[in-house]
Amino acid sequence: MVSKFNLKNKNYSDVIVSFVVVAVIGLIIIPLPSSFLDFLIIVNITVGINILLITLFTKSVLEFTTFPTLLLITTMFRLGLNIASTRLVLTKGNAGHVIDAFANVVAGNNYIVGAVIFVIITIVQIVVVTNGAGRVSEVSARFTLDAMPGKQMAIDADLNSGLINEDEAKKRRADLQREASFYGAMDGASKFVKGDAIAGIIITLINLLGGILIFSMGQGMDVSEALGKFGKLSIGDGLVSQIPSLLISISSGIIVTRSNNNNTFGAAISKDFFPNPLIAGIVSFVLIIIAMVPGFPKIPFFIMSAVFGFIAFKKYKNEDLAEQKLAEQKQEMLLMQKEQELEEDDTVSSFQVEPISVEIGYTLIPMTDDSLDNSLMRQIVNIRKQCAHELGVLLTPIRIRDNLQLGPNDYCIKIKGNEVARGVIYPNKLMVINPENEQLNLEGIDAKEPAFGLDALWIEEKDRDIADIHGATIVEPVTVIATHLKEVIYSNTAELLGRQEVKHLLEGIKDKYNVVIDELIPDIMRLGEVQKVLQNLLKEQIPINDLVTILETLADFGMVTKDVEILTEHVRQSLKRTIAKQYLGSDNVLRVLTIHPELEDMISKNTQKTTSGSIPVLKPEVITQIFDSINKVHQQFTAENIQHVILASPTTRLTLKKLISYNFPGLAVLSLNEVPNEIEIVTLGMISLD
Template identity: 45%
Template structure:
């Protein structure tokens, strides 16, 4: 603990001690002045805060100052009743401030108490209560707004955390102020009771104990008690006012003084009306003109000066509005329509029935899942997924959702929030009852089962998935499938600049001397289209730098890059200690493709007659179907020379079928050919 921490602890302990141990009058004078100084400091700080949270310690400080003030009351009461002396400060307030009159002192004291108790304290208490209620009611909306901004990528995780903490602190502050205002109210009541006790008790002690005449005892103890009440209630009044200022302050750009002068005197012409009204008082009433005319003249002069300042500001605003008007005219021009043509890269729209999955206050965690999806795609694919725009769409069915890529619908689905998706292990159990459906991400048959049937389905071996996981899995697979559409020249430039920071040599050699950004983009798109991660971008750029001087054909350069990423591709499709089962392209099929390649100045392309295409399609489809039925992922293995042409042919009817070449697999990988595809001689049998 630091020294200031010990000082606070010692101060609180001393407040309790001063209630028990008698203090000399000199020390009481010192503590009373400390109390007045502290109250003045608090009200000045309250006036200069821009928003309530800048003085978040105020509720606790209010309690401590109240305790300090009550401790002083106990000590001064003991000193007055015991020694007939409360110190110089109390004596001054009892004699000089109220003119030595007990009746005047009592009246002044009662007025202060009434002002504090009925006006300031009661109003502050009500404002704090309403502010606490409205702050708590608005918390869900504020949290949803923060979550929406975070999911849309408009703010970072740190900013979202900071804003959530501020919302929580506001609720805690106004709730604490609602309770702390009760201390102020109780302090006002205690002040009245303590003063009455001092007067009555002092009168009894003065007459009975000190044998003073009744009149002398009444005057002495009444003045001392009134002085004690005044030195206690004036700081209490200041702190009550500070509490009212804090709870009534709305967040603004300035402090209280700035806001008052800017808003109260916003209409200088009204000051002329005030000056004229004061002049009428001087003319038609007995009030002395010598008193009224200087004040009226001062008010009129102030209005004149503020009017000149306001006119100057209006001239500046006119110039600014003229400039804004020119900009507005520019917005009306045909070129401004370009701003309306922006299309979000990825959109997720859902019907109103699915709002709970996006509303965090209803237990929805879709926004958090979207953040994890973007991180997962960055790790697995090596790309920065653009901001995913999430919005509800009343045109959709209540339980329907739609995924759009660059404004076009690419996927959709329907989920049931009060059910679970149960996917069969391969053998259906007739005892499991549910609503038949299709798993949207992979197209597998499934059932929507309720909470009661969930446990039975799990016991039967069904894979149980909750609705938010169904949506996030579908969204992830759609992003992976269309990743090549999400990487444009600007995104590639950002990725390249990131590499330039650590490996500037390869970037300076390749771009723009050997390849342009657009050509690098084409290579990366081809890799992503076949689900090859581009996270190892440094190896990709170095390979392009090695071979781009030999050829500008991006298809050929992509093949070189794939071979350079052989270890990555091998790990992607193989399992440890297991042979890689593949469908092999036979010699006749390889020859057919080699003969069907036509090379021109613009590049090479594949041209196969329709009859041969149909035959090849049927034989590859048979092999793929047999492997899928046996639970093995089908992979087509071919030679490096024909791989890219084989891929171009296959993607028309089997876009998800991986086509690999021998050079893309590491030498130590054990390859097991489970089928051979030939043009002549039929389809090779399984081995």
């Protein structure tokens, strides 16, 4: 059951750690060959270096809470290696290449020098590092425990005042307990290191005395020869053990003396050691004075003076830049405050969401500079004009604002405060559409054209000529955003057309066509009902710039029915030339897909009228068959770039459009009454349930 649980959860780290801990115990019992002992000694040194570097790069003791337990395991590992090396020394008179190398490098031909170095390292570790780290851990644990009630009360106060939520409060309480437990554990763990150092001294003496006795009495070796040989081996073994131990002792001292300043040790020391350029400058000057004193070595003092002089220069320069940046930020804040004071409005409109807005990352801000010929501001003005000309809708001004929460190259488009589209722009690059041309071998960033989802590539400006020679479509970064924005607007124009916008449209033509407006509103229809009809037209990309025809049709049929859908269909029939013109081919022929009479009859009979309009009530398998039939012919003619529409009867047109609008949003559905008699119709296929 346990193995199955571990396998299922892939908890391999627990298995590995358990094996390592058991193997450490095995080192004490099982004899090891010298080659394997060399490998384990290198592992021990590597672990010590790694732990030291981890403590240097941690920002808080809570990032390394396993250190006390790890300290115990590494101590046992070193003791196991000591015992294994002692076994080899006393039995074979050889403990591997690593110990021999340490003995030769450190001690040379004089094992007494090696012994002195070994004793110094051990004294430093026990007296200086381990005692100091243990004392710091003890005091830190005591003060942390004493401060816990006050910190708990501070957390509760922040929670009650609403500054933090319940989850954050739980996290802070848990961190307090972990910090107290860590210092308490470190207080005890430091005793392991001290005991390890003492054990290292004892084991070294045993190696020395035991080796001399065994090999002089049992192997016939001279005492002086045995002393020289085992003196070097004992010192080498002691150094191999004490150096990793010293590394971990230093690590424990570093981690318990760290303050939680959210900086690594290197970042903190660089800030604290050189707080003021004046100090570095004075040190540089003092070093030059000392170098001038007769008898002192000049070159080392001049080198250090130059180093501190360079540091002082860089500090002064950085402070000047920081002060300049701070002054600029203050100036910007003052300007923003003035703008806010000028724009401050206590009315409700001051905090309402805007109909449409564009938010950009900070690297895209220069693209909004109105002084540029191809700025984003100018592009948006052109989009509004184009939308008014093609769709007949006069959009409200589109607000552009920077958003620091976005990526530096990101932008998003919002409608009524909600994000509807997002993209990534590289201001200093160019977008190449469909870069799969084999002859176009350019390096760049793969991307998708955000408006239409086409494969694209961001290339450098220097590669523009190459892409242009091969006939690739090259798009400026500003144009990419503008095109995306235009498609979003065209897809959501119906949502952007509110009652206020409809009122502006009617006021714009009232001087010339006041008769039809006065007749229609409010006697026949309300402004909101006219808005719903216009929105229905825009949902199917039908322009409303022929407002006079629309209003006259509504005035004609508004007395007969108040059903907005029926009124929309009447308006569509009045706009049949405008509608059909959008879908004509280059030869002025309308290519259509017809509907099988049985299917059309089924849709007509299964249309249900609800408060939200007419909806089809069909079985799922029937709907699937309809979609499959449409998809088969639609994909074929789309691949051949043949423009086509579905031609339906007036009674089923709207229901069918609602049925397929989600799966086939770009496929138009026209009724027979919406096609002028003079337009030639060519049938490409039929939609049926077969």
